[in-house]
Amino acid sequence: xxxxxxxxxSDFILLGIFDHSPTLIFLFCLVLGISALAxxxxxxxxxxxxxxxxxxTPMYFLLSQLSLKDFMLISTTVPKIAFNYLSGSxxxxxxxxxxxxxxxxxxxxxxxxxxxxxxxxxYVAICHPLHYCIRMSKRMCMKMxxxxxxxxxxxxxxxxxxxxxIPYCQSRAIDHFFCDVPAMLPLACMDTWVYEYMVFVSTSLxxxxxxxxxxxxxxxxxxxxxxxxxxxxxKKAFTTCSTHLTVVTFYYAPFVYTYLRPRNLRSPAEDxxxxxxxxxxxxxxxxxxYSLRNKEVLGAMTRVFGIFSFTK
Numbered sequence: 001x002x003x004x005x006x007x008x009x010s011d012f013i014l015l016g017i018f019d020h021s022p023t024l025i026f027l028f029c030l031v032l033g034i035s036a037l038a039x040x041x042x043x044x045x046x047x048x049x050x051x052x053x054x055x056x057t058p059m060y061f062l063l064s065q066l067s068l069k070d071f072m073l074i075s076t077t078v079p080k081i082a083f084n085y086l087s088g089s090x091x092x093x094x095x096x097x098x099x100x101x102x103x104x105x106x107x108x109x110x111x112x113x114x115x116x117x118x119x120x121x122x123y124v125a126i127c128h129p130l131h132y133c134i135r136m137s138k139r140m141c142m143k144m145x146x147x148x149x150x151x152x153x154x155x156x157x158x159x160x161x162x163x164x165x166i167p168y169c170q171s172r173a174i175d176h177f178f179c180d181v182p183a184m185l186p187l188a189c190m191d192t193w194v195y196e197y198m199v200f201v202s203t204s205l206x207x208x209x210x211x212x213x214x215x216x217x218x219x220x221x222x223x224x225x226x227x228x229x230x231x232x233x234x235k236k237a238f239t240t241c242s243t244h245l246t247v248v249t250f251y252y253a254p255f256v257y258t259y260l261r262p263r264n265l266r267s268p269a270e271d272x273x274x275x276x277x278x279x280x281x282x283x284x285x286x287x288x289x290y291s292l293r294n295k296e297v298l299g300a301m302t303r304v305f306g307i308f309s310f311t312k
Contacts (some may be wrong), residue, residue, distance in 0.1 A: 041287030070283035095177035109152030116210035
């Protein structure tokens with residue numbers, strides 16, 4: 001009962017990633033700038049896809065959900081980083097930590113499944129175009145989106161409940177810039193092998209298997225693209241596939257490397273750098289990659305906002 005009261009009533013300390021040295025002040029400002037770009041870019045993508053009727057297709061509907069999740073992911077971690085850095089406080093309440101774990105884990109799981117759905121969409125569009133309207137109907141898109149949210153949320157709930165019931169009887173200083181449960185395990189005064197096994201299972205289900213599925217899908221897609229007769233069709237399909245593969249690589253590679261490594265091979269500094277990559281940098285790159293390499297999106301920007309009209 002004593003450790004339960006301590007867990008519920010004591011705040012955690014986030015050691016963060018920045019101090020007030022000149023170099024890290026610059027990096028902090030850079031992270032804020034990247035976060036602002038990510039928020040604006042993903043908001044723009046959601047509005048653009050909603051407003052332009054020519055983008056009301058399964059591919060762009062899924063892309064709008066990806067942008068929405070990226071926006072929420074940035075909003076889950078960066079405001080607390082900025083507040084703690086500017087205020088000089090490093091504390092976070094147990095409730096605040098639980099909210100971070102719940103949203104962060106849920107959004108990452110949802111995004112992994114959503115990227116797999118987007119790969120399936122391109123596979124059907126290129127390899128089975130005559131069946132596309134049936135296999136990727138509006139109802140099927142809704143099932144994919146709802147399924148990603150439900151499965152991601154259930155997985156997140158399990159991680160959050162476990163984190164709240166760990167007896168933290170040592171220091172409560174988390175060597176990270178947000179509440180990531182693996183970073184909290186060194187603070188526990190119990191054997192955490194059950195949770196480490198749960199991390200391995202959930203990482204395999206939400207990261208490794210979708211990544212293998214995406215790789216297999218795009219292998220088949222690129223084979224089909226290579227044998228296309230139309231040069232324009234081949235170029236468009238190749239651009240779409242390479243764009244999505246770029247996003248997938250930026251997202252999955254550091255995430256898999258972080259969570260599938262044994263605990264004894266992980267270091268807090270390396271984990272924090274990788275976390276910056278897939279929680280802040282990738283959400284900023286996604287709208288840029290999908291917009292600047294996509295003529296349909298550029299055309300929608302011209303129609304809706306008048307952007308790039310000077311290129312005519």
